[in-house]
Amino acid sequence: MKRREFILFPAKALGGAVLYSLVGELISADAEDRVKVPLRFFTEEEAKIIQAAAARIIPTDECGPGATEAGVVVYIDRQLASGYGTDKYRYTKGPWVEADETIFGYQGRSTPQDTYRAGIGLLGKDFTALSPEEQDRRLEKLERTRFFQMLRDHCVEGLMCDPMHKGNKNMVGWKLIGYPGPQLSYIAEMEAYPGKAYRVAPQSLSQILGHPVKPVEDETKPIL
Amino acid sequence: MKRLKPTDVVIVGSGFAGLVMAKEIASRTALNVAVLERGPARSLEKYVEEMDEIDILRVGLGQNPAEQTITLRNTNKQTAVPLRLLALFHPGTGTGGASEAWAGFGERFLPEQMVLATHLREKFGAKRIPPDWTIRDWGITYDEFEDYYWRAEEMMGVSGKAGNLNGKLIPGGNIFEGPRKHEFPNPPLTPTYTMGFWYKAALALGYHPYPMPTAIASQNYTNPYGVSRPGCFYSGFCINHGCKTGAKAMPTSVLMPALENEKNFVLRNNSWVRKIVHRDGHAEGVVYMDENGEETMQPADLVVVAAFTPDSVRLLYLSGIGDPYDPNTGDGTLGMNLTHQVNGGGGGMLVFDEPLNLFMTTSSLSYGVSDFDGDLPEDVPEGVLRGGQFTGGAVQDYLPVMSFGRIPPGAAPRNWGSEWKKAAISYWDRIGPGVGMSMDTYPYRQNYMDLDPTYTDKWGDPLLRFTMEYTDYEQRQFAYAARMSAQFTQKIAEVSKAKLISTGPGGNGGGFRHYDGVRYKTTHIQGGAIMGASPDQSALNTWLQHWKTPNLFVVGSNALPQNAAGHPTTTIVALAYRAADGVIDHYLKRPGLIG
Numbered sequence: 086m087k088r089r090e091f092i093l094f095p096a097k098a099l100g101g102a103v104l105y106s107l108v109g110e111l112i113s114a115d116a117e118d119r120v121k122v123p124l125r126f127f128t129e130e131e132a133k134i135i136q137a138a139a140a141r142i143i144p145t146d147e148c149g150p151g152a153t154e155a156g157v158v159v160y161i162d163r164q165l166a167s168g169y170g171t172d173k174y175r176y177t178k179g180p181w182v183e184a185d186e187t188i189f190g191y192q193g194r195s196t197p198q199d200t201y202r203a204g205i206g207l208l209g210k211d212f213t214a215l216s217p218e219e220q221d222r223r224l225e226k227l228e229r230t231r232f233f234q235m236l237r238d239h240c241v242e243g244l245m246c247d248p249m250h251k252g253n254k255n256m257v258g259w260k261l262i263g264y265p266g267p268q269l270s271y272i273a274e275m276e277a278y279p280g281k282a283y284r285v286a287p288q289s290l291s292q293i294l295g296h297p298v299k300p301v302e303d304e305t306k307p308i309l
Numbered sequence: 310m311k312r313l314k315p316t317d318v319v320i321v322g323s324g325f326a327g328l329v330m331a332k333e334i335a336s337r338t339a340l341n342v343a344v345l346e347r348g349p350a351r352s353l354e355k356y357v358e359e360m361d362e363i364d365i366l367r368v369g370l371g372q373n374p375a376e377q378t379i380t381l382r383n384t385n386k387q388t389a390v391p392l393r394l395l396a397l398f399h400p401g402t403g404t405g406g407a408s409e410a411w412a413g414f415g416e417r418f419l420p421e422q423m424v425l426a427t428h429l430r431e432k433f434g435a436k437r438i439p440p441d442w443t444i445r446d447w448g449i450t451y452d453e454f455e456d457y458y459w460r461a462e463e464m465m466g467v468s469g470k471a472g473n474l475n476g477k478l479i480p481g482g483n484i485f486e487g488p489r490k491h492e493f494p495n496p497p498l499t500p501t502y503t504m505g506f507w508y509k510a511a512l513a514l515g516y517h518p519y520p521m522p523t524a525i526a527s528q529n530y531t532n533p534y535g536v537s538r539p540g541c542f543y544s545g546f547c548i549n550h551g552c553k554t555g556a557k558a559m560p561t562s563v564l565m566p567a568l569e570n571e572k573n574f575v576l577r578n579n580s581w582v583r584k585i586v587h588r589d590g591h592a593e594g595v596v597y598m599d600e601n602g603e604e605t606m607q608p609a610d611l612v613v614v615a616a617f618t619p620d621s622v623r624l625l626y627l628s629g630i631g632d633p634y635d636p637n638t639g640d641g642t643l644g645m646n647l648t649h650q651v652n653g654g655g656g657g658m659l660v661f662d663e664p665l666n667l668f669m670t671t672s673s674l675s676y677g678v679s680d681f682d683g684d685l686p687e688d689v690p691e692g693v694l695r696g697g698q699f700t701g702g703a704v705q706d707y708l709p710v711m712s713f714g715r716i717p718p719g720a721a722p723r724n725w726g727s728e729w730k731k732a733a734i735s736y737w738d739r740i741g742p743g744v745g746m747s748m749d750t751y752p753y754r755q756n757y758m759d760l761d762p763t764y765t766d767k768w769g770d771p772l773l774r775f776t777m778e779y780t781d782y783e784q785r786q787f788a789y790a791a792r793m794s795a796q797f798t799q800k801i802a803e804v805s806k807a808k809l810i811s812t813g814p815g816g817n818g819g820g821f822r823h824y825d826g827v828r829y830k831t832t833h834i835q836g837g838a839i840m841g842a843s844p845d846q847s848a849l850n851t852w853l854q855h856w857k858t859p860n861l862f863v864v865g866s867n868a869l870p871q872n873a874a875g876h877p878t879t880t881i882v883a884l885a886y887r888a889a890d891g892v893i894d895h896y897l898k899r900p901g902l903i904g
């Protein structure tokens with residue numbers, strides 16, 4: 086069996102909410118007070134490369150937290166380990182043909198897992214050791230690849246999804262823009278805030294409902 | 310093969326079309342009705358837990374393309390390619406089908422839609438009508454159909470304001486609509502902030518804006534079946550989602566609560582129908598894969614297919630019912646008149662200084678403008694024969710994953726990195742809804758559906774194949790919509806003080822030469838088994854009864870010979886009421902072709 090891989094996060098950066106949102110997933114803090122998050126798909130090395138790339142796509146900067154604080158890499162890891170990662174939501178019967186993808190969509194055989202494994206190869210083992218400027222240059226070269234476009238979209242998803250998916254930790258993404266979370270009613274606010282910002286502390290779906298909600302990627306029953 | 314006890318009526322599909330048939334037959338007769346639905350059960354309780362974007366990005370309430378998709382080619386000289394993701398349209402699955410995930414726009418068609426072939430010939434003469442159009446009259450008129458519209462509206466609790474009550478025009482409603490006998494069951498929804506600008510701009514242009522009819526209840530409402538539901542909470546998570554309070558009319562919120570009390574009704578989920586068994590023009594039942602994957606025969610005296618256009622048409626092909634359409638000779642009716650509605654628009658991006666709270670909305674909250682719908686007041690430079698309907702003023706949903714990162718062109722050097730992030734934060738919730746126009750969608754001799762010779766679904770049955778392409782006429786429709794939308798958008802910018810930033814042609818068709826399978830258009834797909842007045846022109850009669858198999862009714866948008874500018878579902882539901890009357894008042898009294 087594959088060795089269990091972890092990615093380490095500084096516990097301080099993550100705060101209590103991470104412990105809460107990762108409950109049941111074997112969390113342990115090591116001597117330097119770092120949180121080990123068990124990985125489902127990536128190796129530790131791969132996770133670090135993706136984390137570094139994500140940090141350039143949505144950087145941590147003067148505008149606020151980015152992909153790192155949101156835990157985007159854990160979001161992506163969970164997605165790739167789910168049925169989505171192995172194309173359980175895509176028609177995969179042959180014959181496979183080449184066709185104009187602007188009309189027929191992607192016709193290749195690569196699953197999202199394959200695409201990431203290949204993409205990580207393109208980023209290179211030394212990616213984490215590069216300066217931010219060098220990392221940007223390497224990413225720019227990949228901009229038109231399927232891998233980059235997937236990674237870029239996954240970064241937005243991991244920043245802005247409901248925290249049940251392990252991204253948007255502490256709702257840092259929603260706080261960046263002032264999104265209140267999946268509130269159940271705006272009947273009163275519709276008329277009370279015309280052209281005026283309605284910005285309240287966000288709540289996640291499970292906080293609003295008062296009970297945990299199971300995300301799609303944890304679905305255990307076979308999809309097909 | 311497992312063989313079940315016969316039932317009186319078997320219905321394939323549990324969307325609005327299937328369950329309206331089920332409810333009418335189960336409560337007005339003593340017959341036993343079994344509905345077979347390929348997907349799982351759905352419930353409002355579950356929808357609360359689906360206020361999420363990630364599951365919607367994967368498969369959500371939609372049919373999983375891994376199990377079954379369609380193939381596409383632009384002309385019949387090409388080899389079709391499977392759409393490996395279903396982006397083109399979103400077929401539903403599970404109790405309620407796409408009728409759970411829909412947006413809820415609920416207007417009627419204009420009266421001339423039912424007699425469009427005659428209408429255009431009389432107005433323009435045969436010469437100006439493109440020779441490859443295969444438009445058809447329905448075989449019934451609006452006046453004969455009005456009461457069915459009303460039954461659909463009452464059942465769904467449509468919210469709106471009448472613009473033509475018995476011929477009397479009422480300002481504030483849609484004065485261009487056909488005469489209706491009743492005011493809407495519910496008053497309009499509460500408009501959002503941005504809708505105010507849309508309304509003002511429309512008035513400034515001399516248009517006649519009206520609250521768009523929507524199947525989302527604006528207040529507590531009880532329908533004629535005794536099913537109650539609350540009014541809308543404007544919380545978003547509406548389109549592509551099930552409505553957690555049931556304010557949006559869905560089979561689970563307006564039909565299932567009444568059907569559950571009917572002793573002669575049963576709904577079987579995870580039951581995938583593969584074939585209608587028939588002999589000598591008589592349907593004997595259906596064969597399906599039950600929830601355990603066991604092949605099962607359900608004998609029945611009457612078969613109703615209501616699986617939504619592509620699946621209903623595919624089932625007829627798989628069963629060998631009807632004569633396949635041949636585009637070269639024009640012979641045969643099965644598969645003909647495939648139409649797919651696309652929308653035009655554009656005119657630019659409206660950037661506001663103030664935050665808009667766009668997430669306070671629901672999916673079909675909007676105004677409409679029908680001044681250009683149907684016959685145009687004068688000839689236009691694009692040379693289109695008919696115009697379209699503006700709908701808009703609010704966004705359909707504004708959730709963080711889908712909205713974050715949408716910025717004006719040029720606001721950042723690329724779509725990632727610090728500058729982009731800064732722009733994405735700054736523009737979030739400040740780009741107002743644009744202007745779109747939906748237009749009539751015409752059938753062509755060369756656009757049709759049949760079975761793919763190569764690709765199969767998870768059971769090994771052939772996939773449905775679309776052969777479909779835009780012509781010069783659709784390009785002119787997009788150009789017309791783009792020009793009209795630009796004018797409208799300009800006026801919205803003026804009245805709202807929003808900054809207008811130019812973008813390319815909008816809508817989900819404009820700017821592209823080919824009909825493609827990549828960009829979502831609508832889930833308004835019509836034709837394949839159309840209705841009409843004679844068997845050589847159509848697969849079904851006007852009761853949606855199959856001409857060659859009288860104990861088979863094929864109910865849904867498959868019956869529409871062409872599509873109007875308007876959204877189709879209220880019309881589909883009205884057609885289902887008429888088909889139910891056909892079964893109950895005519896067929897059961899005298900089995901055989903009605904007429």
Ligand SMILES: Cc1cc2nc3c(=O)[nH]c(=O)nc-3n(C[C@H](O)[C@H](O)[C@H](O)COP(=O)(O)OP(=O)(O)OC[C@H]3O[C@@H](n4cnc5c(N)ncnc54)[C@H](O)[C@@H]3O)c2cc1C
Pocket residue numbers: 321322323324325326327345346347348399400401402403404405406407408409410411412413414415548549580581582583615616617618620621624673831832833864865866876877878879881
């Ligand atoms: C995102 C979205 C937004 C929309 N917005 C609007 C709108 O605003 N206004 C409007 O008018 N329309 C809208 N539509 C279109 C609308 O949803 C359809 O017109 C309507 O739902 C059709 O109803 P139906 O009963 O014919 O089909 P459906 O509701 O799709 O039901 C068909 C059912 O048949 C089942 N089925 C199919 N094949 C089989 C089989 N072989 N065996 C067993 N069961 C089978 C399916 O699983 C499904 O449950 C929208 C659609 C979508 C997806």
